[in-house]
Amino acid sequence: MLFADTVVSDPAVHKPKVMLIMLVVATFLLTLFGLNDTIYGEFMRPVIGEPKESGFFGNVATGFVLAIIFVINVVLIGFAAFRVQILIVWLELLLLFLAFFYSFGLNYEFIQSKIWFMITQGVFTTLYISAISIVLASIVAIFGAVAKLSSNGFAFAIASFYTSFFRGLPLLMQVYLIYLGLPQLGYVIDAVPAGVLALTLCYGAYMTEIFRAGIQSINKGQWEASRSMGFGFALTMRRIILPQAMPLIIPPTGNQFIAMLKDSSLVSVIGVWELMFLARTLGNKDFRHMEMLITAALIYWCLSICLELIQSRIERHYNTISH
């Protein structure tokens, strides 16, 4: 929560005025959808007669009934405890999403026949490329941050040039540049190392800034105290500064992890058989792209959720968690 509020008041959704506004807006939006020829219109048959011929009245009536259900639902959730609210809203949104995908009329047998290969080949490749890249990017970022904070003009110039360049180019372009450009210098790089290198350099640049900000946020007095005790630079960094900077560095770094997991899909253009590549090619023969794209989307989402959970664990460890 933003701040611990001790003023207790009714939730907004329990005010009659708010309820009324919700009802009107929901009725209006649902009417716009024109639901009388859907399954909802079928339920309304006793009131509106033959759904297909009910026209505008049918649409408004169906929309109104659905809007009432929606408002009752929201008001009821308003009574629940905070955690229960989260759970119910999550479940409802998830159900809506699944219903949305279900309406595409997907072929589940096809998904079933491909999903194992998507996981063993696609998820595996995506994960190991992201994992290697994130480790390397963290190392690059530490050096970059130290260089950016250094009083040595040379180190600062290189580090700032690096962050400026690699943050300023689209990642897709970096992938192409490294894969097609390095061979021009006589160094032929394979697809996977090229992808890892591009991800490392790009995310290393972003994380350099995160690390720099984290280190800079530690009070100068900490440095002075440490140095006066005879600690060297490396020891001060390792024992005094970084442990204090970590709680500030961890949350944005977690975001970078999640972003990288998804951006690793860009290396599919150079022919790496990771999740995105398989999503685009597996359904090709049978013209079932939608099936594969949605499956891959859900897999990416599950992976991100896992990372989010890990991140909140680590944040709790550093006691900076918001809930």
Add this chain to the structure above:
Amino acid sequence: MKLKRRIFTLATGAALAFSVSAAFADEALDRVMSSGTLKVATDASWAPQSFLNDDNEMDGFDVDVAREVAKRLGVEVEFVTPSWDIITAGNWNGRWDLSVGSMTPTKARSEVLSFPAVYYYTPAALAVHKDSGAKVESDLDGKNVGAGTATTFELYLQKDLSIDAEGTPEFTYKVTPGKIKSYKDSTAAMDDLRLGDGVRLDGMVGSLPAILSAIKSNYPLRVLGDPVFYEPLALAIDKGDEAFNDKLAGIVGDMKSDGTLKTLSEKWYGVDYTSAVE
């Protein structure tokens, strides 16, 4: 200070590593024979030429041709799947030895690649949504017509197609689209066309076999008129290895004369596409 010096050393080290260069010209055949593997670049999303089959392995007409070529060279085959524009850009630097990807030997491409042999011809055709009122090719004049980007189909729409292979039948430009929409590949164009007549596209140009296979998979499309042009499709290799070029030309010649190519074409297309069609 020590740390800064180390950063400096690292930077110089990296610069040195990049300047070490290796030459790759004139050695494709040697590389294939000595390693015992023919690395073939092909697309993984272009049924029925090349695609991932139900066992998640590469399969299709191009893949079968590549396997046969490797067999006749006496080596193993390995497939790599870079994106099409990377293959057609040339300068492969020995990453792979051969492209069996139904590539049309256009003039522009022959500046960066060599084409040892044409192994078959496919008709290119216009497709429209099945609800479309178009009857002849010129009915699509001024409409939105799609094609895969960097393909001969797109060049045809741009009226900029020149194929310099021998035995290419003459063709005329039968359609003047109002707007040419470029897609990642032909399948993406067909996906937009299937949404409905004129929703995003009024028509598309693609290879006839691909269009027919989409129609077989219940795409609501139909072929408009006769094929607009026949394109010869060739093996491609990086420039600069005459021995490899001649060897491949010989192998494809043999495969044509002993009927292997015809059998493969009939297996995948149901028709013999291996000779120029009238």
